[in-house]
Amino acid sequence: MKVRVFTALILVLIGGLLFTLTGKAGLKRIESEVAFTAGNLVRLHVMANSDGPEDQRVKLSVRNRILEETEELLAVNTKEEAMVILADHRDYLAHTAENELRKQGFNYSVAVEMGEFEFPERSYEFGVLPAGSYQALRVILGEGKGRNWWCVLFPPVCHLSFEEKTEVSAEKLRLRWKALENLQAEQGALMEKAWSEWAKLFQLATIVIR
Known part of the structure; x- marks a missing residue:
């Protein structure tokens, strides 16, 4: 019984840690998306x-x-x-x-x-x-x-698009938005990987508890 309780507590702690880490990443991703909405x-x-x-x-x-x-x-x-x-x-x-x-x-x-x-x-x-x-x-x-x-x-799209060196400013703009997309993709991948590992650990711990 003590082993089961101890194992369950470990699962809760690990789950909470994963939620904190991935939750922050998810929040940042949401904030990034919201920052560039029409509103x-x-x-x-x-x-x-x-x-x-x-x-x-x-x-x-x-x-x-x-x-x-x-x-x-x-x-x-x-x-x-x-x-x-x-x-x-x-x-x-x-x-x-x-x-x-x-x-x-x-x-x-x-x-x-x-x-x-x-x-x-x-x-x-x-x-x-x-x-x-x-x-x-x-x-x-x-x-x-x-x-x-x-x-x-x-956001300052006008300023970046309007520089006299049009080709350079257009490239700056593409890179800025590409960086944002990459950041969102990385954060999404981190969340998926973390929860996948958590699911594996949960299955293993469930077997131990039984």
Whole structure:
């Protein structure tokens, strides 16, 4: 009887240890997946004054300046932190966009808004974002009736995709998401192996108890 109780206690302890180790891995995997869901994204939306070639060109120039000024977002870990930074710098970003317009010889207005806006379906390096409502920073140039420019501001997909060395930044982006996928796969394999060993040990201990 004592042998059975002792063996059962060992099983419980080992099982608890395995659950703790693999459970943490599973939790990290879940956290990684959740960190990149649509609900945790902040998007950037730049609306050109018109579809005219000059308005479209200056739209990209303004985009460049906005991305340069929001590079601080690369250092944050949550959507909430990103939103705080954007809120704190909204007037500054509007002033930056306006200065770029004036520098390029354009006199129309700039409006910078923050909120929840409708977006169409878009494809990115990490996958497809479905159409729907997203938290975003919206920059409206003039009448805002021209073709738009969309990107993901947080996580910082825009910044990585937009570097002047396009091939290098695209490779960085692919490597970052590949690393995330590999980490998730490794954690999943660890959990499967741990529970497989636990099952074998449980079967062996059950025989001993009998």
